[in-house]
Amino acid sequence: MNNPLVIYGMPASQPARVIFWACLLKELPFNVITSRDSVFYTDDTNPRGQVPAIVDGDFCLAEMAAIVCYLADKHGWSDLYPEDFQVRARIQEFLHRYHSLVRFATYKLMGAFVVRPLGIRDSVANSSGAIAHHIFNNPYSIMFQDLVKVSYGTDNPLQEGAEAVRAITDFLEKYHFKEGSPYVCNTESVSIADLVCYSELGQLTFANLFDFKDFPKTTRWLQAMSEVPHHEPVHAYNVALGDIVSVPNSLGRFRSANAIGFKALEQTGLVTVIAKD
Numbered sequence: 492m493n494n495p496l497v498i499y500g501m502p503a504s505q506p507a508r509v510i511f512w513a514c515l516l517k518e519l520p521f522n523v524i525t526s527r528d529s530v531f532y533t534d535d536t537n538p539r540g541q542v543p544a545i546v547d548g549d550f551c552l553a554e555m556a557a558i559v560c561y562l563a564d565k566h567g568w569s570d571l572y573p574e575d576f577q578v579r580a581r582i583q584e585f586l587h588r589y590h591s592l593v594r595f596a597t598y599k600l601m602g603a604f605v606v607r608p609l610g611i612r613d614s615v616a617n618s619s620g621a622i623a624h625h626i627f628n629n630p631y632s633i634m635f636q637d638l639v640k641v642s643y644g645t646d647n648p649l650q651e652g653a654e655a656v657r658a659i660t661d662f663l664e665k666y667h668f669k670e671g672s673p674y675v676c677n678t679e680s681v682s683i684a685d686l687v688c689y690s691e692l693g694q695l696t697f698a699n700l701f702d703f704k705d706f707p708k709t710t711r712w713l714q715a716m717s718e719v720p721h722h723e724p725v726h727a728y729n730v731a732l733g734d735i736v737s738v739p740n741s742l743g744r745f746r747s748a749n750a751i752g753f754k755a756l757e758q759t760g761l762v763t764v765i766a767k768d
Contacts, residue, residue, distance in 0.1 A: 502752025600652025728752030
């Protein structure tokens with residue numbers, strides 16, 4: 492029997508949730524390697540020291556978009572990643588836009604309400620904390636360093652973040668939900684692009700950070716995505732974390748929600764969580 496796919500990641504990671512969801516949808520068993528502060532790790536699997544990353548036999552790969560396309564190609568997931576060249580090109584177009592479009596839902600809004608309560612900046616100043624150590628001592632972790640700086644760089648993260656999310660969602664309404672299909676890339680069913688987009692926008696509804704009521708196409712899509720199989724275990728972390736506006740987040744709450752997310756993944760019967768020191 493072949494060794495199962497190994498994923499470095501955790502439920503709190505938006506990109507990791509994409510990989511988890513795709514594998515569960517296709518009933519591909521996998522092991523998750525985690526640790527107390529598993530958003531970062533010192534394994535050689537990813538020189539940037541961030542999740543997700545995978546080990547598939549003797550093959551290692553990092554970066555969410557590369558991973559999910561690799562798995563789809565290897566296992567023939569033609570529903571998530573259709574073989575039609577033009578449809579694939581549209582999905583690739585969205586994946587290439589990811590870091591300059593929907594990822595800003597985390598950078599500009601979600602990040603401030605997660606990063607600040609973790610006390611990362613204070614632990615940097617005091618030279619303490621594993622998360623802070625990995626962020627600011629890895630020269631390749633530039634974008635995450637910027638996320639921390641942005642999270643502390645505004646007096647009104649809810650307002651400024653909401654403005655960014657409105658711009659993102661307006662773009663989606665005009666250029667991705669424009670041909671009648673309820674899905675991001677005008678596909679006949681859920682594609683990789685939908686999983687990626689939902690990992691960023693869906694979290695905002697659980698956290699009470701943004702109301703999409705002024706965006707009917709996106710609202711319809713969010714509802715459709717909430718009914719996709721395995722939505723519940725993949726997003727158990729988000730449900731457990733809950734409203735982080737009315738009830739401020741904390742490191743203890745973050746870790747508790749993450750633990751609940753891991754347990755939900757294991758309860759699918761397809762996932763084995765392996766804790767590392």
